[in-house]
Amino acid sequence: MRSDDPKLLARHLVPLVRPSDVLLAVGPAFDGRDPWAPPQLLLIGPGQPPGGVTATVGAMRWGTYSVAGGDPVRLGFWTSQELSAIAETVDHLALALRVPAVRAHFPHLDLGTRKLLHDLRRGDVLAGASEARVWRERLGLDQLHLYVASIHLRRFAARRRQAESLLENEDVEDAGWMLSECGAELLAALLATAGETNPRRHWHPRLLRLHKETIGADDTARVLRLLRLGPCAAGGADAIRAALREADRIHAGVLRRCPSLPDPSARSATVA
Structure with missing residues (x-):
């Protein structure tokens, strides 16, 4: 498996994805900004990543992972619980846009969260299409x-x-x-x-x-x-x-x- 071939990377990872997971292709290689950029995959699911996906460089939000013993993949992993917490913040943000009294406590979305929301909005869904639709609606993307x-x-x-x-x-x-x-x-x-x-x-x-x-x-x-x-x-x-x-x-x-x-x-x- 070549690490610079996004389709091959996705094909090796999709069988490992559980029914409750969402897998997306994200980043500049997939949205036309830089076709020569390394491929990136975003995985969303409950608990830990599925079996067969093991971290090789620490417990990073975005890290290099070995997928089914193949070449390293740039992969980001977020849990469903984390997205639920973000959805609450987004609900507060939407309320702040409509209600002046709420703006004194305007919610904060850090860079990593905004990057996640952008990727989830723009990413190409490779697995878990129905779950991806649910998250996109829940997060008001x-x-x-x-x-x-x-x-x-x-x-x-x-x-x-x-x-x-x-x-x-x-x-x-x-x-x-x-x-x-x-x-x-x-x-x-x-x-x-x-x-x-x-x-x-x-x-x-x-x-x-x-x-x-x-x-x-x-x-x-x-x-x-x-x-x-x-x-x-x-x-x-x-x-x-x-x-x-x-x-x-x-x-x-x-x-x-x-x-x-x-x-x-x-x-x-x-x-x-």
Whole structure:
């Protein structure tokens, strides 16, 4: 079995999957971002992985596994119990989007959880199709783009306030760095309006090019200028303030595309 052949990898692993398990092909090799990337498989099931799948590099969330004595496979494993806990958080997040009083306790989804939700939403189901449908519905993955956009808009609002505070204290260099962070958060929110929920920042510029037609040339150009301006902004504080006004235009564009999103700009937002 060749470790770079995803179909062979899946064929060796599928017989080991129990009826209650879900097996998906995920990652850049499967969604068109990078066909030359190593294949990745995501396994969801109760308790421990099934027999025949043994970890070779520690008890990692994502690790290299030996499948039925074959070549190593990049495999992620999550338990059904863990997904049930995530579903409760997602329910709270969905409520926070609708009920202002709940937003003071806005739920946190860490990077690993957002990556899992993205993979479960976009992955190619190799086994356990009915279970995969149940999890996709229970986790509200049809609304994942709204959750992601809301998270990044809140982070943008917090970083924008930090940039303003730094400018008031004449700390132009750090304000420039914070401007770059504003641009990164807005880029992720813009991608979410186009249905793109990949949380990995290093993919976002490439994904922006792929979704440029949907996002629009103006907002694409604006967010790229924010990312390029960074801490060495020519023109100092005045240039950074002008860039923040451009950021506000991008923020308004995100809200226009997703009118059901709450506007966190006038509220206190905790940096996640």
